[in-house]
Amino acid sequence: MLETLLPILIFAALGLAVIGAWRRVRLWRQGRPSAVPLLKGLAALPRRYLVDLHHVVERDKVMSNTHVATAGGFVAAAVLMILVHGFGLAQGVLGWLLLAASATMFVGSLFVARRRRNPPARLSKGPWMRLPKSLMAFSLSVFAITLPAVGILPADFGHWLLALALAAVVVWGLGEMVFGMTWGGPMKHAFAGALHLAFHRRAERFGEGNRSTGLKALNLDDEAAPLGVEKPADFTWNQLLGFDACVQCGRCEAMCPAFAAGQPLNPKKLIQDMVVGLAGGSDANYAGSPYPGKPVGEHHGTPHGPIVAREGKALVDAETLWSCTTCRACVEECPMMIEHVDAIVDMRRHLTLERGQTPNKGAEVLDNLIATDNPGGFDPGSRLHWAADLNLPLMADVKQAEVLLWLGDGAFDMRNQRTLRALVKVLRAAEVEFAVLGTEERDSGDVARRLGDEATFQSLAKRNITTLAKYRFQRIVTCDPHSFHVLGNEYGELGGQYEVRHHSTFIAELYDAGRLAFAPWKGGSVTYHDPCYLGRYNGEYEAPRNVLKALGIEVKEMERSGFRSRCCGGGGGAPITDIPGERRIPDMRMNDVKESGAELVAVGCPQCTAMLEGVVDATAEVRDIAELVADALVARPAVEAVDASRRNAGKTAEEVI
Amino acid sequence: MRPEQQGIEVAVLVSVGRHPITGRARRADQDARGLELALGLERQLPGSRVGLLHAGPRSEENESALRGYLGMGLDTLTLLEQAEGSDAIPALAEHLAAAPPQLVITGARAERGEGSGLLPYALAERLGWPLVNGLAAVEKVENGVATLLQALPRGQRRRLKVRLPAIVSVDAAAPAARQSAFGPARRAELAATPVPAEPDRELAEWQLAPARKRPKRLKIVKAASARDRFKAAAAKAEGGSGQVLEGVSAEQGAEAILKLLNEEGVLR
Ligand code: SF4
Numbered sequence: 050m051l052e053t054l055l056p057i058l059i060f061a062a063l064g065l066a067v068i069g070a071w072r073r074v075r076l077w078r079q080g081r082p083s084a085v086p087l088l089k090g091l092a093a094l095p096r097r098y099l100v101d102l103h104h105v106v107e108r109d110k111v112m113s114n115t116h117v118a119t120a121g122g123f124v125a126a127a128v129l130m131i132l133v134h135g136f137g138l139a140q141g142v143l144g145w146l147l148l149a150a151s152a153t154m155f156v157g158s159l160f161v162a163r164r165r166r167n168p169p170a171r172l173s174k175g176p177w178m179r180l181p182k183s184l185m186a187f188s189l190s191v192f193a194i195t196l197p198a199v200g201i202l203p204a205d206f207g208h209w210l211l212a213l214a215l216a217a218v219v220v221w222g223l224g225e226m227v228f229g230m231t232w233g234g235p236m237k238h239a240f241a242g243a244l245h246l247a248f249h250r251r252a253e254r255f256g257e258g259n260r261s262t263g264l265k266a267l268n269l270d271d272e273a274a275p276l277g278v279e280k281p282a283d284f285t286w287n288q289l290l291g292f293d294a295c296v297q298c299g300r301c302e303a304m305c306p307a308f309a310a311g312q313p314l315n316p317k318k319l320i321q322d323m324v325v326g327l328a329g330g331s332d333a334n335y336a337g338s339p340y341p342g343k344p345v346g347e348h349h350g351t352p353h354g355p356i357v358a359r360e361g362k363a364l365v366d367a368e369t370l371w372s373c374t375t376c377r378a379c380v381e382e383c384p385m386m387i388e389h390v391d392a393i394v395d396m397r398r399h400l401t402l403e404r405g406q407t408p409n410k411g412a413e414v415l416d417n418l419i420a421t422d423n424p425g426g427f428d429p430g431s432r433l434h435w436a437a438d439l440n441l442p443l444m445a446d447v448k449q450a451e452v453l454l455w456l457g458d459g460a461f462d463m464r465n466q467r468t469l470r471a472l473v474k475v476l477r478a479a480e481v482e483f484a485v486l487g488t489e490e491r492d493s494g495d496v497a498r499r500l501g502d503e504a505t506f507q508s509l510a511k512r513n514i515t516t517l518a519k520y521r522f523q524r525i526v527t528c529d530p531h532s533f534h535v536l537g538n539e540y541g542e543l544g545g546q547y548e549v550r551h552h553s554t555f556i557a558e559l560y561d562a563g564r565l566a567f568a569p570w571k572g573g574s575v576t577y578h579d580p581c582y583l584g585r586y587n588g589e590y591e592a593p594r595n596v597l598k599a600l601g602i603e604v605k606e607m608e609r610s611g612f613r614s615r616c617c618g619g620g621g622g623a624p625i626t627d628i629p630g631e632r633r634i635p636d637m638r639m640n641d642v643k644e645s646g647a648e649l650v651a652v653g654c655p656q657c658t659a660m661l662e663g664v665v666d667a668t669a670e671v672r673d674i675a676e677l678v679a680d681a682l683v684a685r686p687a688v689e690a691v692d693a694s695r696r697n698a699g700k701t702a703e704e705v706i
Numbered sequence: 707m708r709p710e711q712q713g714i715e716v717a718v719l720v721s722v723g724r725h726p727i728t729g730r731a732r733r734a735d736q737d738a739r740g741l742e743l744a745l746g747l748e749r750q751l752p753g754s755r756v757g758l759l760h761a762g763p764r765s766e767e768n769e770s771a772l773r774g775y776l777g778m779g780l781d782t783l784t785l786l787e788q789a790e791g792s793d794a795i796p797a798l799a800e801h802l803a804a805a806p807p808q809l810v811i812t813g814a815r816a817e818r819g820e821g822s823g824l825l826p827y828a829l830a831e832r833l834g835w836p837l838v839n840g841l842a843a844v845e846k847v848e849n850g851v852a853t854l855l856q857a858l859p860r861g862q863r864r865r866l867k868v869r870l871p872a873i874v875s876v877d878a879a880a881p882a883a884r885q886s887a888f889g890p891a892r893r894a895e896l897a898a899t900p901v902p903a904e905p906d907r908e909l910a911e912w913q914l915a916p917a918r919k920r921p922k923r924l925k926i927v928k929a930a931s932a933r934d935r936f937k938a939a940a941a942k943a944e945g946g947s948g949q950v951l952e953g954v955s956a957e958q959g960a961e962a963i964l965k966l967l968n969e970e971g972v973l974r
């Protein structure tokens with residue numbers, strides 16, 4: 050009986066799955082066009098899945114092995130099942146392979162079940178709780194029906210009742226694993242995830258050591274193009290596809306500083322809300338952690354309805370979007386390679402450019418950027434006042450230099466001016482030929498862009514690019530990772546290609562070249578805080594640590610450091626939009642510092658310095674790497690070899706601070 | 707029974723502003739507050755209509771500044787196009803008289819040009835309408851009479867009833883302007899009508915020089931303790947040495963003023 054039933058069941062499930070797939074594809078196609086090479090993407094899929102995706106999944110070893118067994122077993126079992134039971138090709142090795150595949154899958158599903166017994170808070174419950182049982186149903190029933198096929202059991206084994214029961218389990222397994230894959234069950238992640246990897250909007254992020262972190266520019270010349278994302282259908286189709294790939298693993302949630310601070314943001318829920326939006330409906334079925342302080346079930350949306358309501362509630366509330374610090378911890382952690390930050394900024398763009406609803410100090414900061422080219426509204430002519438006694442060479446005078454020192458808006462901030470002075474001292478000690486733009490420099494546009502004001506960003510960027518084009522230099526060096534990121538990764542699309550170095554990278558290079566010498570470190574224990582825009586955005590984790598090592602400092606790492614570093618709370622305009630939570634992000638970070646036992650935290654970003662220094666009752670001192678280096682400078686042993694005039698240049702440097 | 711509140715027609719006069727630090731053209735702060743007040747009125751009195759009016763030359767710089775107002779959520783701005791240096795008052799008065807709105811709102815003082823703050827007065831005089839300055843809020847409009855709240859120094863408010871049509875001017879006491887959004891600003895229309903330019907003859911005769919900061923009288927505080935110093939700093943300015951002249955002739959008044967100016971060293 051089963052021999053006749055099985056092909057019918059299998060092909061019926063496959064047929065329904067194809068219909069479901071077609072419906073799902075139609076949902077994604079509501080999005081705006083986005084040109085991606087389809088065939089090339091599909092060809093790259095296996096590599097992206099096996100290498101790039103597993104690189105992320107592997108951070109959790111048990112889960113990684115579980116997934117390999119379950120998913121690998123399933124894919125093999127599904128293909129073989131179609132051959133063996135669908136087409137009746139049980140002879141020879143195929144049947145045995147199918148037994149092996151389904152057994153592997155069963156072992157995997159045992160681990161899935163174990164993890165579901167006491168699931169961590171970040172995992173979604175609901176339908177996900179039945180997944181291990183469904184996996185077992187599929188693997189066990191396939192195993193059982195294959196036993197007679199390979200001749201271990203007689204074909205007429207057991208009672209017809211047993212056969213009927215087995216058929217029911219097969220239906221369950223097929224229902225979840227094949228039908229559910231395209232009709233919206235937990236297994237949807239496999240179908241959407243595979244296509245998402247193939248048609249990813251940032252193909253350049255795949256491959257060893259590659260990253261793609263710059264925001265994509267809005268085309269402001271096309272007046273018909275929407276400014277940002279108002280409704281789910283304003284996302285590109287492959288962004289919608291990406292949202293649909295989410296497995297609700299909650300790794301993003303566990304890393305999100307805003308969520309930990311009790312601000313109304315949870316990146317996982319945000320992605321799920323986008324899925325609700327693209328299909329239409331309410332978030333009542335969501336079975337994970339909510340946005341802190343916002344009960345589930347009160348929001349709803351449609352593909353062509355607004356995401357943020359002008360009045361009342363729609364899919365998400367504006368404060369959810371404004372809580373994000375754009376720290377990319379979620380993106381770094383997401384095994385499905387979903388781009389949360391792109392989506393958040395897209396929606397912010399609409400709020401700022403179309404509605405003029407940048408919260409709190411947002412409007413004031415943007416007005417300042419428009420009128421004075423800096424967020425604080427300071428007189429642009431005073432950008433170099435902190436260096437009145439330093440005699441910094443101006444690009445306008447020298448026209449070319451080896452290094453263009455980009456000051457950033459920290460030039461207006463008294464705390465950061467100390468860092469800048471230290472950096473100048475270091476550069477002079479190493480006899481670097483550098484110059485500054487001085488009053489010709491403008492804000493890089495980082496904050497404007499992350500507040501969604503693409504127009505002001507592009508205006509600042511284009512003017513900066515024009516200014517930079519007047520001069521010749523080999524590289525830009527800056528102590529501001531935000532400027533570093535924007536100049537290095539975001540100006541390119543607007544026509545400005547530069548080689549940019551963070552000051553820690555540059556100092557490390559100078560040290561390696563023997564151009565700096567340091568007195569041994571005598572202070573207490575030190576930890577290092579990775580700035581998001583240096584680490585996750587630009588992959589620079591080593592240079593700052595190398596500099597500290599050269600200073601004789603042994604870094605006491607915090608639990609969350611390197612690519613898992615926790616944000617200081619200063620990015621993405623978050624201090625400006627200032628969405629209240631239960632805790633403050635910088636307080637949590639200084640607590641991390643405290644737990645490391647360090648007495649001093651070395652940083653490499655003016656934002657981090659300001660945020661961490663703003664913590665009351667902190668147990669550690671906050672110093673920029675440039676300051677530590679400047680304090681430790683001693684004359685180089687090889688100084689005799691340098692000719693007299695250069696030595697003089699070195700002397701003035703000592704009077705700098 | 708609540709008396710019927712009807713929507714009214716509001717015209718907001720806007721100018722091209724000037725940023726106090728960089729001098730870049732922008733939406734003028736007071737005019738933007740005026741528009742904010744008008745938009746609030748539109749919500750308060752359903753059926754009201756807000757129109758934007760500017761008289762002046764059309765240039766790229768001016769246009770982007772004027773679009774700053776449109777970004778607050780309006781579709782059009784009526785631009786009475788004039789040559790640089792023309793007198794805006796006759797053009798505005800003529801335009802307003804041709805299709806009179808019930809309420810005209812304007813900033814108290816322009817940020818560039820003369821900035822004398824006389825425009826609302828000159829317009830009121832020409833049109834023969836009442837003028838209220840320093841407006842803080844429009845409370846209600848009933849049967850052609852508006853109840854207004856006027857801002858006085860130190861946060862005091864005065865309630866006034868004014869028969870419409872009227873002109874009101876706003877200063878920093880009015881609600882702060884909402885953010886201007888790029889999209890609506892870019893899409894909105896500048897409806898330009900050329901108007902005969904009457905050169906401002908008086909202005910042409912003037913000599914213009916960059917303004918200097920007005921000297922501030924130094925408060926000389928003799929205080930022994932930090933507490934006294936703080937009290938002195940926080941105390942409100944007292945016009946202790948002032949003198950009220952009542953029932954004096956014009957000559958006597960002028961003499962008193964002259965004497966004061968000499969004492970203060972303004973005239974030497
Ligand atoms: S967005 Fe990514 S990290 Fe977050 S729950 Fe979904 S799959 Fe997991």
Ligand code: SF4
Nearest residue numbers: 305373374376377379
């Ligand atoms: S970028 Fe950072 S703050 Fe924003 S959602 Fe992701 S983890 Fe949270």
